[in-house]
Amino acid sequence: MMNQNNLELSRKIIIALDVKNRDEARKVLESLPEARIFKVGLELYTAEGPAMIELVKSYGKEVFLDLKLHDIPNTVAGAVRSAVRHGISMLTLHTSGGREMMSKAVESARETAEKEGKPVPLLLGVTVLTSLSDSELEEIGYRLDSKNQVLRLARLALDSGLKAIVCSPQEIELLRSELGSEIKLITPGIRPAWAEAQDQKRIMTPAEAISKGADFLVIGRPITRAPVPREAFSRVVEELKASVKRT
Ligand code: C5P
Numbered sequence: 001m002m003n004q005n006n007l008e009l010s011r012k013i014i015i016a017l018d019v020k021n022r023d024e025a026r027k028v029l030e031s032l033p034e035a036r037i038f039k040v041g042l043e044l045y046t047a048e049g050p051a052m053i054e055l056v057k058s059y060g061k062e063v064f065l066d067l068k069l070h071d072i073p074n075t076v077a078g079a080v081r082s083a084v085r086h087g088i089s090m091l092t093l094h095t096s097g098g099r100e101m102m103s104k105a106v107e108s109a110r111e112t113a114e115k116e117g118k119p120v121p122l123l124l125g126v127t128v129l130t131s132l133s134d135s136e137l138e139e140i141g142y143r144l145d146s147k148n149q150v151l152r153l154a155r156l157a158l159d160s161g162l163k164a165i166v167c168s169p170q171e172i173e174l175l176r177s178e179l180g181s182e183i184k185l186i187t188p189g190i191r192p193a194w195a196e197a198q199d200q201k202r203i204m205t206p207a208e209a210i211s212k213g214a215d216f217l218v219i220g221r222p223i224t225r226a227p228v229p230r231e232a233f234s235r236v237v238e239e240l241k242a243s244v245k246r247t
Contacts, residue, residue, distance in 0.1 A: 005241065006034075006237055006241070007036075009237050009240045009241055009244070010034055010035065010036050010233075010237050011036045011037060012210065012215065012216055012217060012240065013035065013036075013037070013206070013216075013217055013219055013223075013233070013236060013237070013240075014037045014038070014039050014064050014090075014186070014216055014217065014218045014219070015028070015032060015035045015037065015038050015039065015219065015220070015223060015224065015233075016039045016041065016188070016218055016219065016220030016221075016224070017029075017038045017039055017040055017041070017044055017052075017056070017224075018041060018043065018044070018220050018221075018224075019043075019044055019224075020043065020044070020047060021044070021047055021048060022048050022051070022052070022055065025044060025048075025052060025055060025056075026055070028224050028229070029055070029056065029059045029061065030059075031224075031229040031230060032223070032224075032229050032230060032233055033230065034230065034233055034234065034237075035061065035223075035233055036061060036062055037061065037062045037063075037064055037089060037090070037216075038056045038061050038062070038063060038064065039064040039065075039066050039090075039218060040052050040053060040056065040063060040064070040065055040066065041066040041067075042066070042067065042068075045065070045067065050086055053065065053086045053087075053088060054086070057087065062088075062089040062090075063086075063087075063088040063089055063090070064088070064089060064090040064091075064092075064218075065083055065086075065088045065090065065091045065092070065121075066092050067079070067083075067091065067092060068092045068093065068094055068126050069091070069092070069093040069094065069097070069105070070093065070094035070096070070097045070101075071097070071101070072101070073097075073098075073100045073101045073104040073105075074104070076093060076097065076101050076104065076105050076108075077104040077105060077107070077108035078108075080093075080105045080108040080109050080112070080123075081108050081112045083121070084108075084109055084112040084113050084116065084118050084120075084121060085112065085116055085118065087118045087119065088119075088121050089119065089121055089122065090121055090122045090123075090124055090164075090186075091109075091121045091122075091123055091124065092123075092124045092125075092126050092166060093105055093123060093124070093125060093126065094125075094126050095125040095126060095127050095153040095154070095156060095157040095162070095165075096127075096153060098156075099156060099159070099160045100160075102123075102125065102156075102157060102160035102161065102162055103160045103161050105123055106123060106160070106161035106162065107161075109121055109123055122163065122164050122184060123162050123163070123164065124162075124164045124165065124166050124184075124186055125153070125154065125157035125162045125164065125165045125166065126166050127149070127150040127153040127154055127157075127165065127166070127167065128142075128146050128149050128150050128153065130168045130189070130202075132146070134146055137149065147171070147174065150167065150171055150174075150175070151174065151175070151178060154167075154175055154178075154179060154183075155178075155179070158179060158183060163182070163183065163184060164183065164184035164185070164186060164215075165179075165183060165184070165185055165186070166186045166187070166188070167185055167186070167187055168187060168188075168189050168202060169187050169189050169190065169202065169203065169204035169208070169209050169212070169214070170202050170204075171187075172185055172187060172209060172212040172213050172214050173212050173213065175213075176212070176213035184215045184216065185213060185214050185215050185216075186214070186215065186216040186217075186218060187204075187209055187214045187216070187217060187218065188200075188217075188218035188219075188220075189201075189202060189203050189204065190203065190204060190205070190206055190209055190217045190218065190219050190222070191203040191204070191205065191222055192205055192206060192222055192232075192235065192236060192239065193205050194235075195221075195222035195226075195232075196222075198221055205239070206219070206236050206239055206240055207239045207240060207242065207243035208243075210240055210243060210244070211243050219236065222236075223236065
């Protein structure tokens with residue numbers, strides 16, 4: 001049994017369920033009994049649909065639905081409604097969809113949750129994809145560099161009613177200092193010192209990211225592809241515990 005402190009820390013770690021199908025998803029879920037939140041992304045959702053939300057919930061876990069919604073306000077509000085009916089904890093949308101799209105999404109989440117007796121999910125704003133270089137940003141017509149564009153979109157997201165932003169580890173300090181302590185920051189690109197970087201370039205350890213102000217860490221391969229995933233997970237929890245003690 002985990003104690004309360006470990007339980008709280010383990011809810012800071014979101015496991016990326018980046019797998020192709022239901023069987024693989026089951027394997028990951030069964031290999032990580034202590035993990036609390038699992039991220040279902042585009043690949044798995046497109047392959048198996050909302051049944052994957054039910055699958056994660058059938059293990060008593062929470063769902064982070066990473067569909068990065070981006071469409072006209074009415075369509076996004078409809079997708080949010082459908083997602084909330086499944087009973088999810090977190091859902092991503094692109095902040096570049098604009099103010100009305102985001103505020104309609106917030107309204108739709110609140111109303112649907114109330115009507116259907118479901119939890120109101122945390123809507124997470126995606127700002128600038130970290131895969132885009134400054135020259136690619138220019139190519140698609142953005143005039144600001146990545147850092148300022150991130151800040152601009154994050155401010156717009158807050159102003160439109162969002163309470164959480166997905167950001168890279170390098171953006172945590174900037175967003176935390178510019179946007180205050182209320183906003184929730186969720187960051188991927190996390191690599192424990194003992195794990196390989198793989199294709200992630202600008203990485204940070206779990207303890208570093210939390211001490212800089214992240215609220216949630218999205219971690220995939222360092223845990224799911226570890227020889228013993230459960231051990232890798234508890235190793236990360238222990239590292240977070242040690243860093244919390246130090247601060
Ligand atoms: O396996 P790994 O820990 O690299 O997985 C990270 C997860 O976070 C993946 O699901 C990936 O799609 C997601 N992500 C990311 N970088 C971003 C946004 C999302 O790695 N900028």
